[in-house]
Amino acid sequence: MAFYVVQFLTGLASAASLFLVASGLSIIFGVTRIVNFAHGAFYMIGAYIAFTLTERFSGAFGFWGGVVVAALAVALIGVLVEMVLLRRIYHAPELFQLLGTFGLTLMVEDLVVLIWGPDDLVGRRAPGFKGAVDFFGQNIPSYDLFLIALGPVVLGVLWLLFQRTRWGVLVRAATQDRDMVAALGVNQKWLFTSVFAVGVFLAALGGALQIPRDAVHHAMDLRIIVEVFVVVVIGGLGSIVGAFVAAVLVSELNAFGILIFPKISIILVFLVMAVVLIVRPWGLFGKPEAAARKTPGLTVNPWRPLTSNERLAALAALVIAATLPLFAGNYALTVGSEIAIFVIFAVSLHFLMSVGGLASFGHAAYFGLGAYGVAFLAKMAGLPMIVCLLLGPLLGCMGAAVFGFFAVQLSGVYFAMLTLAFAQIVWSIAFQWVSVTGGDNGILGVWPASWAASPSHFYWLALGVAALVTVTLRIMVFSPFGYALRATRDSLLRSEAVGINAKRIQWTAFVIAGTTAGIGGALFAYLKGSVFPDNLGISLSVDALVMVLLGGVETVSGGVIGAIVYKALNIWLVSQTDLSKLVLGGFIVLIVVVFPKGIVGMLEMLAQRRRKSSPPGSSLLAKPIESAE
């Protein structure tokens, strides 16, 4: 019994830090509507700076002072980031801020290695909380007890801050309707900056307080950010109490899951999140989100099929790409194949995101399922390559059909989080079901048939499939189905009022996108000759998002360009420099700030500006009024 109590208390102690970080994310999202991917990075910097400070200054004052000063310092960094970066992109298309903060995260990951080195750093114990308390023969670190007490204290302080101060009232008002708050004469700029500072302070404090419990290392940002997303979504976006309850829930699930369901311990948290989202999409303590006002400036260039000249240009580009084996070596061809495969992956997500308006945060699941499908068929059934390539993606299709059915019931951030949860569930299965998937060791020896084995042949195969997939999806964009899908994205209300079953249209799109991603994954398995759980991991999902956003989410085929640029740059940078993440992150941030419509979006804008060199004659038209929805 005592053992379980101790386990419970350990869970509670972990919850404290998680709560701090999650409440920060929640507050920032509530007011600015930014999904701050860099929140984990701020948490990590907090831990690193606190480590340095507490090492430098001895004594109780050195430790506690160091922790607080570290959090304040990171908050200052946060203010800088908000003023220099985020202020420029508040009006960018939805989720573009995610790309910016992702670039920031990449940079931070390399920066901390540059400053603090790649090794794990073990910090010192907290003065006054070095020992352990005996509890019926079980030891509980006294620092854990301190953290357990800290959680509710912070909750109380935040509650007072939000209920009893003018600033808190403004924050709560802005969370409900920021346009109205701005209309009432509140200086929105500084409100946003201060909210961001507080949120980052909480994240950094959470990181700094982890020093006595955990080693500080340069991958702690990604580990926490996923968990924090889960906490915020379960608790309800914008709800501090929700964040607290969910942090406790998640921490206890982690603590007991490993005891009670060792086989599915990793899944458990995501399973709970999926169930919560399906039953109560706005989280345990959240409120159903009022339909967000569309960002002004929604008027994108109307989409149109390519003109015959543009078709010729695309064909010419394809022909040129096809000549690569004539002069390039095997390494370049392998890189070329990989890029072609990622084009398939990116356009599949692009179809879902830009045409359907559904931003999946777990698209790698279907890519990976396609890869595993091929591996199962090739290794267990011993089927020939061509059959595997045709049937393997069906696993992605089936996964998308099942998960997509639930996911399309939601929209916006909640859709994103549910897809993330599903992807994590699939990843956990691949990771933990060792007897079938080989677990972490993956499935090896998935080699292409002799006709496709040479790098040049495989390259042509990948290129051909990529071209076929891109053209097919383009045709679908301009098919009646594509119109219907865009209609559901633009206005659910109007779609339903003209007889469109929006959920079924979106579900179909989800299955199409999942199957297409599966095709990419199937090729990828053959390219690498192996399949690993990483093929359906979060970082791959994020890669896909970045490629789409980089290309331009408001464009028809931005995914193609985004994939080529991102993947080529990524591979090239890794071969050129040890600081590839820093450079790539910097590049992404630059793109976000300078070209908020993505690369293709920017090119289109330039082309249009040239076409419209003479001012339009019909200036009689009233200025655009947004159709409110």
Next chain:
Amino acid sequence: MSVAPPLLAVEGLTKSYGGIHAVRGVSFSLRAGEILALIGPNGAGKSTCFDMLNGQNKPDTGHVRLLGEETTGKKPREIWRMGVGRTFQITATFATMTVRENVQVALISHGKQLFNLWGSAPNVDRGEAGRLLELVGMGGYADRPCGELAYGDLKRLELAIALANDPKLLLMDEPTAGMAPRERVELMRLTAQIAREKSIGVLFTEHDMDVVFEHADRIIVLNRGTLIAEGSPAEVRGNPQVQAIYLGEGLLYEAGHREGASA
């Protein structure tokens, strides 16, 4: 001796929220080609009533029938498939698509081509979309992005979309709200003309009494969830109960004056 059922028959419609009776036992009917206005002060239950007709809301009790066929409790898209077009009080259109594409979406849906993955949508019903846009006077705007339109034009686009399924019944929730006075008259004149030509029944809610008295064939008046008057514009205007509700607003006595909207 069977009598043809009316286009729209509403029978004992009731809806309450908690203890508040938003709509109580409302019954009325509508013939093909007739233009019926649903009026009443704010909070009278117009919107609740309206939403129960278009499927946005479900009545506690009561029936709505379209040509004798039950629509009660059906989803908006199913009601649309039965031949009911609608416009919204605050326009709802597909903002990133062009004006023509907006109409094409409705036509694609009407032609049951929604799951056609291979056709060329820009060519689907292009002529028909053009005709509908001409009909509402938007022919010249076909290639404009919808998000650029002025509000009055959006309202006309909505009318074109609502006509795409060749409706028997048009439901218009405050069709002229937010429009300039001249635009109001034009839009309602257009609507009335189309309705008479195609023998479409029109039910609309409206706050502008000028619009109501000029264009409605018949008027029903709601107050506190119950139907208190029904009849021709002249009858309703003379109804003392209605006068009591709108007391102090000279409008009802002398239609045609432009003294502002009521209630």
